[in-house]
Amino acid sequence: MATTQESKHYKVIEPSSGWKMVDFQELWRYKDLLYFLTLRGIKARYAQSILGVSWAIIQPLFTTLVFTLVFGGLAKVDSDGMPYLLFSYLALWPWNYFSGTLTESANSLIQNANMITKVYFPRMVLPLSAILSKLLDFIIAFVVVIGLLIYFKQMPGWGIVFLPLLIIQLLMCSLGIGMFLSALAVKYRDVKHALTFLVQLLLYAAPVVYSTQAVPEKYLNIYILNPMVGVIEGFRAAFLNRPMPWDWIWPGSIVAVIFFVFGMLYFRRMERIFADVA
Template identity: 85%
Template sequence: MTTKPTKIIEPKSGWQLVDFEELWRYKDLLYFLTLRGIKARYAQSILGVSWAIIQPLFTTIVFTIVFGGLAKVDSDGMPYILFSYLALWPWNYFSGTLTESANSLIQNANMITKVYFPRMVLPLSSILSKLLDFIIAFVVVVGLMGYFRISPGWGLLVLPLLIVQLLMCSLGIGMVLSAMAVKYRDVKHALTFVVQILLYAAPVVYSTTAVPEVYRPFYILNPMVGVIEGFRAAFLDRPMPWEWIWPGSIVAVLVFVFGMLYFRRMERIFADVA
């Protein structure tokens, strides 16, 4: 009898970069997991994808009443509802990806223990599936700008770079959280209120100019500061705040690289503790 060749898959050792060739071979799996994540989010929902508009819009209305109306928070001369929504739009994507990616490995433990595939596909599919909500929420931006008769300027050309920064930050932190959540189940419990606290560490309900100058050099290291202020400048035809964008861009790249390396480092123990 002839024996079939056996391929032994061994865990990677050391701190290694992403195997993009392997990810490309499993692109179909990534596609179907992303599609499954989108369908599962709106399964048996009456309003369906409309929730991608309803949730940020009503949150923005509450912020406008509380912070713009009662607290009189300065919005740099912009209509507060547009000021806050342009911040809440990328922030919702960022916070949503953290929650989705942190739970991705735990929710798919059966797949991890039974079949081999690049484990990075799971948190990556969670992050990609949230892009649909991000795109749909853009409808409100168009509606608000039309209502206030505000036209965007040339700053929109910078928007793809800001989205790349947003994705890199989301991917980097998402990979770290997903790897930690497998070993430390406290992560998923702590993440809910941590995300709520982080909302006030970014200029969502206030402007970066409200931060005292003595703290601003440290504050702008938060990658979401440059993203949010860049979104506002791009759509409201204001000067692009590069002095707030480039420090966060450097941090986003470092977070992205560290997240990928950390995930690869921890990948070999996922099947043992999942």
């Protein structure tokens, strides 16, 4: 009697080399993993917390109050004729998301080293889940924006329709820099320690506590290349019924796209060594 031998099929997964683009189809196949990791990140952030998601409102609000007291009250920083509390919060709202995603994404690969060394999945899922989990804080913080607009009797203008474009620019900048830092942090652990200091410095490189009118004209050509400048000024214009500052927005949007593409390419290039050094 002849015996039959079952054929076995194996799929060999080889590390990528060189500068390759992201396989978005593969990312889509792992969308469930991305969803659960994002949900896990949200739950871990507020686990065993009495106030829970209320921290997403308390933290930026109290920071704004301190800025209002120090910069708006004592230092008399110009706020373009707006109430400084509203002026500052509309900048801190997108800035807190940006700075938070840098910290979360930079540590995402190191914190999940066990997953990387034991099972295959697109490594980009980890910084993506860290960035997406911060969106909940961003949405909750919008409640304070509504409250401040009502308190100061301020109605948003037609510029509010461009808010999705500003959010896309914010996301692209956060994703690009976040993926670059997460890949860099696996090889160089100094990134984790330097990032806290770097984020504090970057705060003053964007018009969070001061107006863009305070920037010397000779530095404007460099200053507007910061993607967060256009995002912050755009948020203020959208909610304070002012003309959209396209001259501030479009240079930063180009830089945000460059950050996004370079961040993905660098992440893919370094992906092959993650399991060895994580």
